[in-house]
Amino acid sequence: MQAKSVGIIGVGMIGGSIALSALRAGYAVFLYDSLGSGSLAGARFRGATVVPALADLVAQSRLIIIAVPVGALSEVGGALAELVQPGQVISDVASVKQPAVLALADVLGDRSDYVPSHPMAGSEKSGAEAARGDLFNGAVTLVCRELARNPMSVELVTDFWTALGTRVEFVSVGEHDEIVALMSHLPHLLAALLVRHVWAAHSAALDLCGPGFRDTTRIASGSPQLWTEILLSNADAVGKQLQHFRRALEEAQGLLAKKDAKNLQALLDDAKQSRDRISP
Amino acid sequence: MQAKSVGIIGVGMIGGSIALSALRAGYAVFLYDSLGSGSLAGARFRGATVVPALADLVAQSRLIIIAVPVGALSEVGGALAELVQPGQVISDVASVKQPAVLALADVLGDRSDYVPSHPMAGSEKSGAEAARGDLFNGAVTLVCRELARNPMSVELVTDFWTALGTRVEFVSVGEHDEIVALMSHLPHLLAALLVRHVWAAHSAALDLCGPGFRDTTRIASGSPQLWTEILLSNADAVGKQLQHFRRALEEAQGLLAKKDAKNLQALLDDAKQSRDRISP
Numbered sequence: 001m002q003a004k005s006v007g008i009i010g011v012g013m014i015g016g017s018i019a020l021s022a023l024r025a026g027y028a029v030f031l032y033d034s035l036g037s038g039s040l041a042g043a044r045f046r047g048a049t050v051v052p053a054l055a056d057l058v059a060q061s062r063l064i065i066i067a068v069p070v071g072a073l074s075e076v077g078g079a080l081a082e083l084v085q086p087g088q089v090i091s092d093v094a095s096v097k098q099p100a101v102l103a104l105a106d107v108l109g110d111r112s113d114y115v116p117s118h119p120m121a122g123s124e125k126s127g128a129e130a131a132r133g134d135l136f137n138g139a140v141t142l143v144c145r146e147l148a149r150n151p152m153s154v155e156l157v158t159d160f161w162t163a164l165g166t167r168v169e170f171v172s173v174g175e176h177d178e179i180v181a182l183m184s185h186l187p188h189l190l191a192a193l194l195v196r197h198v199w200a201a202h203s204a205a206l207d208l209c210g211p212g213f214r215d216t217t218r219i220a221s222g223s224p225q226l227w228t229e230i231l232l233s234n235a236d237a238v239g240k241q242l243q244h245f246r247r248a249l250e251e252a253q254g255l256l257a258k259k260d261a262k263n264l265q266a267l268l269d270d271a272k273q274s275r276d277r278i279s280p
Numbered sequence: 281m282q283a284k285s286v287g288i289i290g291v292g293m294i295g296g297s298i299a300l301s302a303l304r305a306g307y308a309v310f311l312y313d314s315l316g317s318g319s320l321a322g323a324r325f326r327g328a329t330v331v332p333a334l335a336d337l338v339a340q341s342r343l344i345i346i347a348v349p350v351g352a353l354s355e356v357g358g359a360l361a362e363l364v365q366p367g368q369v370i371s372d373v374a375s376v377k378q379p380a381v382l383a384l385a386d387v388l389g390d391r392s393d394y395v396p397s398h399p400m401a402g403s404e405k406s407g408a409e410a411a412r413g414d415l416f417n418g419a420v421t422l423v424c425r426e427l428a429r430n431p432m433s434v435e436l437v438t439d440f441w442t443a444l445g446t447r448v449e450f451v452s453v454g455e456h457d458e459i460v461a462l463m464s465h466l467p468h469l470l471a472a473l474l475v476r477h478v479w480a481a482h483s484a485a486l487d488l489c490g491p492g493f494r495d496t497t498r499i500a501s502g503s504p505q506l507w508t509e510i511l512l513s514n515a516d517a518v519g520k521q522l523q524h525f526r527r528a529l530e531e532a533q534g535l536l537a538k539k540d541a542k543n544l545q546a547l548l549d550d551a552k553q554s555r556d557r558i559s560p
Contacts, residue, residue, distance in 0.1 A: 120490040140488045169488060179485050182478050187496045190470055192551035193528045198462050199554035201524070205459050206557050208420045208449060210400035213558075215495040216467045220555040224548035228541055235536045242533040244481070246526055248473045253522040256515040261508055268504035271472035274479035275500040277486050278493075 002028045006160065007061030009033075009054070009076055011040055013123055014093055015067030016131025018164070023047045024133055025163040032057040033128075034068075034076075040128060058083040063156055065117075066092040066104070069226055070233050073103035081107040088112045089153040091160075093119060095184065096234040097144055097176045105147055113153035116144040118176065119166055120184075124221035141166040144173045181237035186245060188227060189238070191220040282308045286440065287341030289313075289334070289356055291320055293403055294373055295347030296411025298444070303327045304413055305443040312337040313408075314348075314356075320408060338363040343436055345397075346372040346384070349506055350513050353383035361387040368392045369433040371440075373399060375460060376514040377424060377453045385427055393433035396424040398456065399446055400464075404501035421446040424453050461517035466525060468507060469518070471500040 005028040008015045015033075022029050029048040031040055040050045051057045058064065058080065066076050073094060080090065090112050094100035097116050108114045121139035123130060141161040145154040158168045171179065195217040198205055231238055255264045285308040288295045295313075302309050309328040311320055320330045331337045338344065338360065346356050353374060360370065370392050374380035377396050388394045401419035403410060421441040425434040438448045451459065475497040478485055511518055535544045 120488055122490060122492060139490060142488065179482060179488060182481055183485050183489055183493050186477075187474060187493055189529075189532055190474060191496055191555075192548055193525065193532060194467060194470060195554045196547065196551040197466075197521075197525055197528055199550070199557075201462055201521075202459060205463050206554065208400055208422065208459060209463055209558055210402060210419060212402060212499045213463050213467055215498050216471055217555050217558075218495050219492045220548075220551045222548075222552070224545050224552050227548050228545040231536065231544060232539055232541055235539060239533055239536045241477075241481075242529055242536070245473065245477055246529050246533070248477055249469075249522055249526050249529070252469055252473060253519055253526070256511065256519045256522070259512055259515060261512055264511060265504050265508040267476065268472055268500075268502075268507050270479070271476040271500045272502070272504050274486065275471075275475045275497050277479075278489055278497075 007057040007064045010068035013130040016128040017135035020133035021164040030057045077104040077107045084112040091117045095230045097173045099233045115157040118142045137165045139166045185238045186241040195220045287337040287344045290348035293410040296408040297415035300413035301444040310337045357384040357387045364392040375510045377456045379513045395437040398422045417445045419446045465518045466521040471497045475500045
């Protein structure tokens, strides 16, 4: 087993992008997808080893990254638990960490070290064909280190994501799920509700849209099945954010009704200042 | 006065972009900005004639486009009314048409033909420095022809926007303001409220954001002053959309609370289908 080796379980858009970035960063890459290796053939993943069975991947990978949908984590965790060796480090890239930890920590914890991670980059596209070697350039990876028993495991995971061009930030499992409710799940719902609302209110208007509307709603093209799973697995935190956001809408509606230019501009000033803090 | 001549009053990001596109399309371009011509000097607008007084612009332009903020339309309209000649065609690019028509139709209507237009493209940046020659490529321009007495005036305006690379769609003044409330003003408020909400809830989270959040909130960097004016000048229509949208949020919140996977996925399916209709 090489020190710089990584096995990726589940080669969709995210798993495939990890594979492409890891190859470029000089890792020995092993790929396993329970749906079969059809989409992994050809030139796309040249340099990686596509293995026919999970056991082959485990045998050769120092670091194992589970990149399957949240709903499939338990099954993968159960299968992995039979195979992992002491000293192996497992990570996952699930969008919500409480259910990932529930599915994986117990079954994996005794035999290996589990360090959840989440690279904050994505695309509205899905499948191995949509994988991109530059997807993670400049992104932030959230890493939860509270479950790891060995600091070396955290270091291995941190080095991996750093080698892939991301900046690692440590957060707790609970904090992770609050952050993604705010930064990813609420925005996804808003984009989806907005484009659906426009379609219902004035379907022809969609043909007239400019770049602002296009950008604002891009993520609404994401996989409905995947996103239903994500949103429901973080339902409490997302519901709380929706509740807060409804109040913000109510406040804005009140300012418009009163034609309150001063406070409306103060609101837009706050928003601009917040948005301008985000690096381009 | 050349047949293919255009005078642009107000050379900010939009006026400047119109100038750059019109130069490329072979128009003789005259520029006037009441704030002075300082920012128009230099290589940027080479080929255009920067005139010192409104009268000079009117004397040389077959088509005159007013590209000042909504709040300045009345003053420009009053000044123009003294100068325009029969046969001249006036357009504006205000984001909201009811107030534009109130400010301009009466003062201009007797002496010239007024054909409101609105190219559906923009940027979160402002000022002549932010002007781009490709801003309008592939955009839609909404044109209101109901006020024009001479069909030739509508044709002149249509030919102009077509020459600039946009596709012209005719809408009534009322329909225009409903469409922009839906496609531009509601999305702007949502983006502003979202980024402000995230900042208030977890300010450090803004440093962690991925490309989805970045795109979804880009327009929140737009000028607060300009947007206050726009939103207030279309307050009734925007307020109505906010009210509808709050109900959509409430519906989504209910689905999350009930963990209703079937209807949540149906909602996301509808959204994806709507979004996928927008050409890339």
